[in-house]
Amino acid sequence: xxxxxxxxLIGTVPVLIIxxxxxxxxxxxxxxxxVNLMLAGVPASIELRENLRRQLxxxxxxxxxxxxxxxxxxxxxxxxxxxxxxxxxxxIAQQLPATLELAAGGLLxxxxxxxxxxxxxxxxxxxxxxxxxxFIAIVGIxxxxxxxxxxxIYVFGLRLGWVPIVGGGLAALILPSIVVGSFAVGDxxxxxxxxxxxxxxxxxxxxxxxxxxxxxxxxxxxALRNALIPVVTLIGLQLGLFxxxxxxxxxxxxxxxxxxxxxxxILEKDYPVVQAIIMLVTAAYIxxxxxxxxxxxxxxxRIRYS
Amino acid sequence: MDRPxxxxxxxxxxxxxxxxxxxxxxGAVILxxxxxxxxxxxxxxxxxxxxxxxxxxxxxxxxxHVMGTDRFGRDVFSRIVAGSRLSLPMGLLAxxxxxxxxxxxxxxxxxFGGRIDSWGSKGIDILLxxxxxxxxxxxxxxxxxxxxxxxxxxxxxGIPRFARIVRGATLAxxxxxxxxxxxxxxxxxxxxxxxxxxxxxxAPIIVLxxxxxxxxxxxxxxxxxLGLGVQPPTPEWGTLxxxxxxxxxxxxxxxxxxxxxxxxxxxxxxxxxxxxxxxxDPRLKGT
Numbered sequence: 080x081x082x083x084x085x086x087x088l089i090g091t092v093p094v095l096i097i098x099x100x101x102x103x104x105x106x107x108x109x110x111x112x113x114v115n116l117m118l119a120g121v122p123a124s125i126e127l128r129e130n131l132r133r134q135l136x137x138x139x140x141x142x143x144x145x146x147x148x149x150x151x152x153x154x155x156x157x158x159x160x161x162x163x164x165x166x167x168x169x170x171i172a173q174q175l176p177a178t179l180e181l182a183a184g185g186l187l188x189x190x191x192x193x194x195x196x197x198x199x200x201x202x203x204x205x206x207x208x209x210x211x212x213x214f215i216a217i218v219g220i221x222x223x224x225x226x227x228x229x230x231x232i233y234v235f236g237l238r239l240g241w242v243p244i245v246g247g248g249l250a251a252l253i254l255p256s257i258v259v260g261s262f263a264v265g266d267x268x269x270x271x272x273x274x275x276x277x278x279x280x281x282x283x284x285x286x287x288x289x290x291x292x293x294x295x296x297x298x299x300x301x302a303l304r305n306a307l308i309p310v311v312t313l314i315g316l317q318l319g320l321f322x323x324x325x326x327x328x329x330x331x332x333x334x335x336x337x338x339x340x341x342x343x344x345i346l347e348k349d350y351p352v353v354q355a356i357i358m359l360v361t362a363a364y365i366x367x368x369x370x371x372x373x374x375x376x377x378x379x380x381r382i383r384y385s
Numbered sequence: 386m387d388r389p390x391x392x393x394x395x396x397x398x399x400x401x402x403x404x405x406x407x408x409x410x411x412g413a414v415i416l417x418x419x420x421x422x423x424x425x426x427x428x429x430x431x432x433x434x435x436x437x438x439x440x441x442x443x444x445x446x447x448x449x450h451v452m453g454t455d456r457f458g459r460d461v462f463s464r465i466v467a468g469s470r471l472s473l474p475m476g477l478l479a480x481x482x483x484x485x486x487x488x489x490x491x492x493x494x495x496x497f498g499g500r501i502d503s504w505g506s507k508g509i510d511i512l513l514x515x516x517x518x519x520x521x522x523x524x525x526x527x528x529x530x531x532x533x534x535x536x537x538x539x540x541x542x543g544i545p546r547f548a549r550i551v552r553g554a555t556l557a558x559x560x561x562x563x564x565x566x567x568x569x570x571x572x573x574x575x576x577x578x579x580x581x582x583x584x585x586x587x588a589p590i591i592v593l594x595x596x597x598x599x600x601x602x603x604x605x606x607x608x609x610x611l612g613l614g615v616q617p618p619t620p621e622w623g624t625l626x627x628x629x630x631x632x633x634x635x636x637x638x639x640x641x642x643x644x645x646x647x648x649x650x651x652x653x654x655x656x657x658x659x660x661x662x663x664x665x666d667p668r669l670k671g672t
Contacts, residue, residue, distance in 0.1 A: 217659060
C-alpha cells in the first residue's frame, strides 16, 4: 500500500509541472507590460520603470524567468502580487479559509441531498417518486448557478429577511452553500439511482435479505455502501465544479475567496496570482482524485493496491 | 464489405420513441420554439434592443413592455430575444469546436495505438486535470475578452471529454471483422476511419454533444456574467443577468426573465440529451 501511494505521488509531479508550464508560458504570451499595469497610469520616468522591471525579474529572458519561477515555487515562494506587492502565498492564504468553508458547505449539501434523492429514486425505479426525483435532478443540472443565487438572495435575504446576505458566520454561509451544492446534487442523485438499481438484484443483497437482516440494514450497509464507489469518483472529479462554483458564487454573494481573487486577478492582469491559483487548484484536483482512489479500498474490501 | 451490415447504435428508432416520452417531447418542443425565436428575432422584437428610452427607466412588466424596462429605458423582452441570437449559437459553436477536435484526437489515438496513443492519452489526461472553469479562465486571461475567445475557452474544456469517449469507442470498433477486411484490401487509414469507424462511434458522440451544449451555454453565459465574456451594451443572457444583479432590490424583472430564458434553453436541451442517452447509448449513463 505505501509503495502504491509513493508511486502515485511521484506520478503527479509531471502533471503538475506540465500544467504549471502551460500556465506560465500562456500568461507570458499576453500582450501588455505588467509594469504599466502596476503603475496604473501614474506617470513614471523610464529609470523608475527599468528599476521596477529589474525588481520583478522581467528584464531577463523568458526561459530564465521560467526556471527561476520553478526554483522559487519548489521552495514555496510564489512571487509577489503585481497589484498589492504582497507575497502571493500571503494573498492566497488570506482568501483560502473562506473558499474552504464554502466548498465544505457545498459538499455537505450536495452529497446529503444527492444521495437522499438517488436512494429514494433507486429503491422504487419508475415510480412517481423516481420520476419526480429525476426531474428535480435535471432541473438542478440545468439551472445557472448564479441565477439560483440571485433568486435565493432575493427571496430569503431581501423579501423574507430570514438569512443575512453579507457578513461572516454560519448563517451567511447557508445560501452560498446551497448554490455550490446545487451544482452537484443532480449528478450525484442520478448516479446513486443507477447504482442502486443495478445493485438491487445482486446476489449479496439477496443473501443479506435471506439471512433475515432488517431492510434498513440491507439498504444502508450492503446496497448504499457499494453504490458509494462511483459516487466517490464523481465527487473527486467534481472538485473542479466546487471550485468553479466558488468563482461564481463568491462573485454573486460578494464573498471573499480564491474564486473572486482569481477573477479579479485576471481582470487586472495580476499574473503571479493567476499562476499560483492555477497551480494550487490543479494540485488540489490531483490530490482529491488520489484520495478517491484510496477511498475505494476502504469502501470495497475486494480492491487492494500493491 | 464496403458498408457495415449492422450498426449497433442506429439513430432512427430514437425519433420513433420520442413521442412516447413526455419529458423529451417537451424538451424538443421548447427547444424548437427557442430556435425559431432566435432565428426570427428581428421580426419579433417590439423595440430596438439597444435603443435607450423606448420607455421610462425601470418600468415594471406591463402592457407596453411585457418584461419591463431596464435602467436606460430599454425594452427587456427585446433584449432577451436579441440575446438568444448570441447565447444559443455561442454554446453550439463551442460544442462544435470541442466535437471536431475531440473526435479527431480520439479517432487517431484509438485507431493507431502505440506511441501516438500513449502520448495522445497523456495529453487528454493533462487537459482533464484542469477543472473546466479554470481552463476557460486561463484561456480568457491569455486571449483577452471577446465573443470568439469565449467560444474557444469553453470549447477547449470539452475536447478531452469527446476525445476520451471516442477513443474508447474506436478501440472497440477497430476489432470488428469488416475493419480488418477493409484494411486487408488496402484501404487507406483515412478512409477506414471515416467510412467504417466513424459511423460506429457516432452514437456516443451525438449523446455527449447534446448534453454538452447545455453546459457550454451555461459556461459561456457565466463568463459573460463575470464580465469576462460578451460586453455590455450587447445583449447576451449572462450580461443581462449581471445587470439584473445590480438592480435586484428595485427591479426583480431584470434578473428573473433572462435567467428564465437561460434555464429553459438548457433544461430543454438536457431533457432531450438525457433521452438520447437512454435510447442510443446506455453505457454513457453517469458520465
